[in-house]
Amino acid sequence: xxxxxxxxxxxxxxxxxxxxxxxxxxxxxxxxxxxxxxxxxxxxxxxxxxxxxxxxxxxxxxxxxxxxxxxxxxxxxxxxxxxxxxxxxxxxxxxxxxxxxxxxxxxxxxxxxxxxxxxxxxxxxxxxxxxxxxxxxxxxxxxxxxxxxxxxxxxxxxxxxxxxxxxxxxxxxxxxxxxxxxxxxxxxxxxxxxxxxxxxxxxxxxxxxxxxxxxxxxxxxxxxxxxxxxxxxxxxxxxxxxxxxxxxxxxxxxxxxxxxxxxxxxxxxxxxxxxxxxxxxxxxxxxxxxxxxxxxxxxxxxxxxxxxxxxxxxxxxxxxxxxxxxxxxxxxxxxxxxxxxxxxxxxxxxxxxxxxxxxxxxxxxxxxxxxxxxxxxxxxxxxxxxxxxxxxxxxxxxxxxxxxxxxxxxxxxxxxxxxxxxxxxxxxxxxxxxxxxxxxxxxxxxxxxxxxxxxxxxxxxxxxxxxxxxxxxxxxxxxxxxxxxxxxxxxxxxxxxxxxxxxxxxxxxxxxxxxxxxxxxxxxxxxxxxxxxxxxxxxxxxxxxxxxxxxxxxxxxxxxxxxxxxxxxxxxxxxxxxxxxxxxxxxxxxxxxxxxxxxxxxxxxxxxxxxxxxxxxxxxxxxxxxxxxxxxxxxxxxxxxxxxxxxxxxxxxxxxxxx
Ligand SMILES: Cc1ncc(C[n+]2csc(CCOP(=O)(O)OP(=O)(O)O)c2C)c(N)n1
Numbered sequence: 001x002x003x004x005x006x007x008x009x010x011x012x013x014x015x016x017x018x019x020x021x022x023x024x025x026x027x028x029x030x031x032x033x034x035x036x037x038x039x040x041x042x043x044x045x046x047x048x049x050x051x052x053x054x055x056x057x058x059x060x061x062x063x064x065x066x067x068x069x070x071x072x073x074x075x076x077x078x079x080x081x082x083x084x085x086x087x088x089x090x091x092x093x094x095x096x097x098x099x100x101x102x103x104x105x106x107x108x109x110x111x112x113x114x115x116x117x118x119x120x121x122x123x124x125x126x127x128x129x130x131x132x133x134x135x136x137x138x139x140x141x142x143x144x145x146x147x148x149x150x151x152x153x154x155x156x157x158x159x160x161x162x163x164x165x166x167x168x169x170x171x172x173x174x175x176x177x178x179x180x181x182x183x184x185x186x187x188x189x190x191x192x193x194x195x196x197x198x199x200x201x202x203x204x205x206x207x208x209x210x211x212x213x214x215x216x217x218x219x220x221x222x223x224x225x226x227x228x229x230x231x232x233x234x235x236x237x238x239x240x241x242x243x244x245x246x247x248x249x250x251x252x253x254x255x256x257x258x259x260x261x262x263x264x265x266x267x268x269x270x271x272x273x274x275x276x277x278x279x280x281x282x283x284x285x286x287x288x289x290x291x292x293x294x295x296x297x298x299x300x301x302x303x304x305x306x307x308x309x310x311x312x313x314x315x316x317x318x319x320x321x322x323x324x325x326x327x328x329x330x331x332x333x334x335x336x337x338x339x340x341x342x343x344x345x346x347x348x349x350x351x352x353x354x355x356x357x358x359x360x361x362x363x364x365x366x367x368x369x370x371x372x373x374x375x376x377x378x379x380x381x382x383x384x385x386x387x388x389x390x391x392x393x394x395x396x397x398x399x400x401x402x403x404x405x406x407x408x409x410x411x412x413x414x415x416x417x418x419x420x421x422x423x424x425x426x427x428x429x430x431x432x433x434x435x436x437x438x439x440x441x442x443x444x445x446x447x448x449x450x451x452x453x454x455x456x457x458x459x460x461x462x463x464x465x466x467x468x469x470x471x472x473x474x475x476x477x478x479x480x481x482x483x484x485x486x487x488x489x490x491x492x493x494x495x496x497x498x499x500x501x502x503x504x505x506x507x508x509x510x511x512x513x514x515x516x517x518x519x520x521x522x523x524x525x526x527x528x529x530x531x532x533x534x535x536x537x538x539x540x541x542x543x544x545x546x547x548x549x550x551x552x553x554x555x556x557x558x559x560x561x562x563x564x565x566x567x568x569x570x571x572x573x574x575x576x577x578x579x580x581x582x583x584x585x586x587x588x589x590x591x592x593x594x595x596x597x598x599x600x601x602x603x604x605x606x607x608x609x610x611x612x613x614x615x616x617x618x619x620x621x622x623x624x625x626x627x628x629x630x631x632x633x634x635x636x637x638x639x640x641x642x643x644x645x646x647x648x649x650x651x652x653x654x655x656x657x658x659x
Contacts, residue, residue: 081297247264
């Protein structure tokens with residue numbers, strides 16, 4: 001077989017498996033895998049650096065299938081390359097419950113799936129985060145240990161999504177030259193021709209944000225290889241616009257939306273196989289083809305061996321730090337530093353906005369942990385996300401550890417996902433809590449992928465004052481609590497803020513949102529306690545165990561609840577205040593602890609300057625909620641709390657109404 005014929009046959013193996021798997025599942029997207037099979041064949045068998053024998057090798061190239069609906073492209077390649085957990089059985093079980101081959105690629109389901117994709121455009125931003133992490137770690141550990149490339153394959157849909165603009169503009173600005181975006185330029189989406197809805201000159205668009213651009217025929221494997229190699233040596237991120245035919249090979253459906261997201265059907269499938277020269281049965285890749293793919297899978301084994309040798313002879317301290325960082329473990333200095341700081345807070349009892357307490361905690365954490373990489377979506381001076389250690393990461397200086405994300409909340413969150421997925425770094429980033437709405441799709445994916453991404457969300461209530469209802473979160477905390485696996489942390493004072501930071505840093509498999517106040521908060525925790533009480537989710541902060549009333553409160557409202565408790569005492573009514581920095585963590589506590597904290601009071605009240613949705617369970621039928629029932633308003637903070645009835649007096653009334 002000629003070289004060209006062999007390469008075509010290898011690409012057809014991807015097409016064959018993809019067509020068959022979609023057909024068997026009677027569900028899925030054959031168009032993209034068939035259209036991008038040539039690209040995948042060249043990328044995986046000739047250009048990319050990876051080793052199925054050690055899928056997590058830290059210096060592997062990363063591949064992101066941003067157009068996640070084309071998942072069979074990735075699954076076929078992983079099987080053909082010899083990833084142990086991507087068996088032919090998994091391919092046959094495409095889209096079945098419990099299989100590794102989910103409808104869209106899910107991180108953690110199989111080796112070689114670097115990120116969960118499906119919501120279009122996210123993968124582009126994840127790739128930016130991975131390339132950013134690579135550049136930062138290369139600067140820190142040197143190219144002997146860190147020198148790899150990030151490849152992202154996207155479709156027209158990814159490029160239409162707004163997040164793509166945020167992400168590519170950031171990548172161009174930061175000159176992330178080890179990032180290549182291959183655009184499956186097939187001119188088709190679900191509703192038909194791209195031209196029905198879009199007429200962007202994508203080449204001009206990418207050039208405008210500082211990218212190198214290359215346009216090729218995406219079925220010409222020689223041109224593909226040349227473009228990929230050029231991209232790898234570029235001084236800027238590169239767009240490869242690869243003109244392809246969706247469903248390549250399907251005689252009637254190729255080039256149309258009919259092949260985007262439905263099985264070909266028996267007749268068209270047989271005709272496609274005939275047209276492509278695929279003469280072997282479904283799921284049975286001939287031995288010579290499979291061994292050619294498997295050999296390609298082994299290509300970088302020596303490169304990995306050389307890398308391991310370099311790690312073995314590297315400076316001992318550098319190598320062990322590299323290993324700690326890639327494992328995601330914390331160092332001993334961190335635990336000592338935060339405990340010392342906790343002692344200091346108990347002594348000082350500072351009255352500070354929790355956003356300021358957060359910055360103080362971060363100063364200590366960043367001092368101990370070089371792996372934190374901070375940033376803000378242009379609100380650094382409000383979020384207080386910078387510390388003395390955080391000089392900016394820029395196109396010129398890769399040693400910095402602060403990302404100026406610009407006004408790009410959505411990309412910030414998805415880039416942080418990419419950084420976390422890459423490994424070796426712990427990303428945190430800030431904006432106003434109300435703008436979590438602008439980042440929510442990526443926050444949801446942080447949670448779905450179980451990544452340690454830390455969202456520093458300040459200005460967490462009407463307490464922000466004069467900026468008014470556009471900026472005042474009301475439903476946000478409740479709606480974020482609705483995202484499974486996300487930790488929502490709302491600390492009441494400086495000590496709780498430190499504890500919440502500890503939770504966020506020490507929880508390697510969950511993202512955290514820190515909801516922080518703009519306004520000053522008095523110290524409500526005045527004694528040093530070694531245990532991280534916030535990690536219990538909720539605990540009694542004031543009052544006696546057998547009190548008649550229990551007042552649950554979070555963040556800035558804990559002090560109001562304590563005032564209410566004191567006023568109740570003057571009336572001879574005993575009350576207890578429970579601080580609830582995290583409802584999620586409280587729900588995870590053993591039943592006896594929960595029962596003890598909740599108690600059997602005659603009156604139950606919850607106080608939170610947001611909507612009451614989260615509190616129904618703790619309040620039961622009779623309990624009362626003191627909080628927001630509408631949007632906020634523009635005005636000074638004390639007037640707003642009064643106006644919306646979030647006061648100690650309101651707490652007292654809510655209690656007495658139940659007695
Ligand atoms: C955020 C988001 N919106 C909508 C969808 C549903 N969707 C999946 S694929 C697709 C069309 C994508 O077109 P294109 O990227 O050109 O893919 P191709 O048709 O070439 O496979 C749409 C709208 C999605 N997955 N994510």
